[in-house]
Amino acid sequence: MSITMQRLHLTHPLHFVIGLTLWCIWFVAVYGGHAIACSVAPPAPEQGVFTLVNAMLLVVSIAAIALLAVLTVGCCRMARRHEGRLRFNATVSAGLYLFSTLSVVFAAMPIIGIPPCL
């Protein structure tokens, strides 16, 4: 248990990969969920972007953005508290969380502009 907690600490290099792993999970969830929704229950084209599919994809994206943003702030704070190796780890992790957050924002933008199943 203590080893697990140690690894979850924001100065652990495991955080180099957690943010981008979350990005990947979000990406697969949105792409896969969208494909299944369009296959099982495609909304009428005249609904435009105001569909349940777009709404669900947007909710999932906002949740991912919020989680990643919190982790970004956490790593930034932790970087200021440490020196040397731990500071390096937290700084790089903060950058990677920030990039992951912005990546979700950027890749999710089409959800508010493109109908889902055309």
Add this chain to the structure above:
Amino acid sequence: MTTINREATPEGDNIAGPNQLHSDLHDIWGNPRGLKALTIVNHTTLGLRFMVTGMAFFLLGGLLAMLVRTQLALPDQDFMSPDIYSQVTTMHGTVMMFLFAIPMLEGLAIYMIPKMIGARDLVCPRLTSLGYWCYLFGGIILSFSLILEMAPNSGWFMYTPLSGSEYSPGLGSDFWLLGITFVEISALSAGVELVVSILRTRTQGMALHKMPLFAWYILAMALMIVVGFPPLILGSILLELERAVGMPFFEVTGGGDPILWQHLFWLFGHPEVYIIFLPAAGIVSTLIPVFAGRPIVGYGWVVFAITVTGFISFGLWVHHMFTVGIPQLAQAFFSAASMLVAVPTAIQVFVWLATLWLGKPKMKLPMLWIMGFLIIFVCGGLTGVMLALVPFNWQVHDTHFVVAHMHYVLVGGMFFPLIAGLYYWLPLFSGRMPSETLGKWGFWLTFLGFNGTFLIMHWTGLLGMPRRVYSYETGMGWDIFNLLSSMSSFIMSAGIAMVLLDFALHFRFGKPAKHNPWNADTLEWANSMPPSAYNFVSLPKIDTRHPLWDDPDLPRTMAEGQHSLAVATHGRREMWGTDPLTGKVREIIHLPGNSWWPLFAAMALAVVCLSLLTRLYPLAGIAVVVAGLFLLRWSWENGAHPKAAPDAEVAPGDPPLHSRTMDGPGLWAMSITLLANGSFFLSYLFGWFYLWTVSPEWRMPETSPLSLVGLILAGVALTAGVGILEKLVRGLRQGKDAGLAVGMYCISALGFVQVAITLWVLLSADLAVTETSHDAIIMVGLAYALLHGGLGAVLTLLQGLRVGYGYVGAHAPFEPAVVAQWWRYNLVTFWILVGALAVLPRVIGS
């Protein structure tokens, strides 16, 4: 194990002088000659073999490229028939990607990584050897198809249905599928051991943030291989099963879907581009600081960029499929992700430029190639961003514009840095310097020839010239461009020939190099030139990113044995096992010596490959069993075995041997192997759910053909086995081994019970595997479970025997922990299979 008949003092002090130490270490690590040279497992020798073989395949791929350009030089040419042209273009792409680019960079990493991180070898030397033989045999088998005029001709991406048995009835596709899968064993072997070596064998004090950037790049590349190759392996197995047996995974009428192949291929294929680019960028990040004479600007930024590239590159694969008809919103996701990957690449370019700007660059020969790389790769990157835009992508899809972009990225992004790296490390390989004159001629001819060939292709592409078409009519406006392109390609060939001539001649005529001729900062230059088989007489403690700049005397003190592990009297091949984060020493890793088993196993696998190719299935089955026996015999010579480390004695104050701990590198190697296995399994699940959801003719029966009771009983046996194994491993952690052998036999028996029940479920299901993809994919899933269950049972049986021989126990507790990982993985995947194949269809229905 070699015996040295000289004693160390009881205090562990080294009583031998430097020369005696060299001699002792050479006795232990040195390479045999003659026929026994085939048993060599040393990373320096095998790295060189990889690179030399890679260059041979590069010449073959280059020759094929020249044939293509000759055919396209003029309109209406009949230099080659359409079928031969298709074979030549397919094999050009295949050879360059699978037999040159990846093995060449792996070879460089295999050669360089231990030297850069202050180790004496890679952590699984026999795996390096197996990887090399699989690469060589697979490459030869695949290339042989050209001589037989039976080469694959469906393009290097092997799209179905073109590559299926209906449109490609010959053996061409089989050569590709079986040969490439064979070669991929090599890539995965190298991937696993490079990851573990970088994480666990860095010299004392080399914490993660002090690691050379090249090691970061190779770490990312190796992890990407581990995760990225299995989808293609799965795709190849499914397609070969479709071709050989008729299981309709990609045939619409049988409930399959040809687009599934594209997904599986590009799930591998796009990360592949970055698997090739990252090590090349690692060369650039290594060379630029050396020639600028200052540390790289933004080490942390580069680590950031490497990590981002490694992940984002897995989210781009659909941009190769923008024209297959997926919804616009999905295309927009992948378009955005494709643009995102430009960010980390741009960060690296700015870091390199800033380092050059703030340093005092010396324009030596390697730097010429780096400058060429910067120019060409930035252009290729920009056209990549253009291709990420869906409307533009539609416009130039399947035209020569894409061919031009691809070559700007791959040749600019891989070949130019590779040649820069080879020129840079040439003095290390041989102790001699290359010719500046020949090298400069080679560079300029290659650079001008390359741009003349491929810059022009952007225009022919924009004018509408399609790729993969063997000829074109005059009057389309493409004639002069193609002629110029073809002429330039021959200029480029002349340049490359000059470079290769320089490489060859320098071994004899090159000026002797002084030590560390470029004034580099990394540890590989602390080696002798050329390096010894053991790399370093003693292993230093490192507390800086630039060990040779901060302590120029380090090579001398290392060679004099003034640092750690300068003892050879035990006769073992030893190096440090260190903490992956801090670089603190944890244990002494003892490595196996030269061995025939990797060669024998690879030969048996080659027989499997050839017999599948010729449809001699009984022979293939026998060869599989033989290969398995060779591999198990190989695994027998580990731990406390007389040929490994029967005597666990270490010098006072030194940590224990890894086989006497519970956290040796084998545990890490198993974890990384299971990561690859997990990627394969997830790809399989993707295939199952993809066909279920998307395939237009998918047919699922009203009731599942699988016995749920049977599967649950099998799962209970498996779960019980894991429970007992966990208890035994916990006991070993506490130093208790009572009942270990009996426990292992019980677990093995439970494993065989699981296999027997699963087999019964499979046979009683009466699957029509050649009629519906539903039944075919269930068959593959259960075969996966059977293979894993069977192997788990055999491994625990062997553990029981090893306890009896005294190779495993409280004194050597390591191996059961490794086997337990396999069982845990088996447990998780089995229950997921039960849920996906037997429970979900009952819950959701068809």
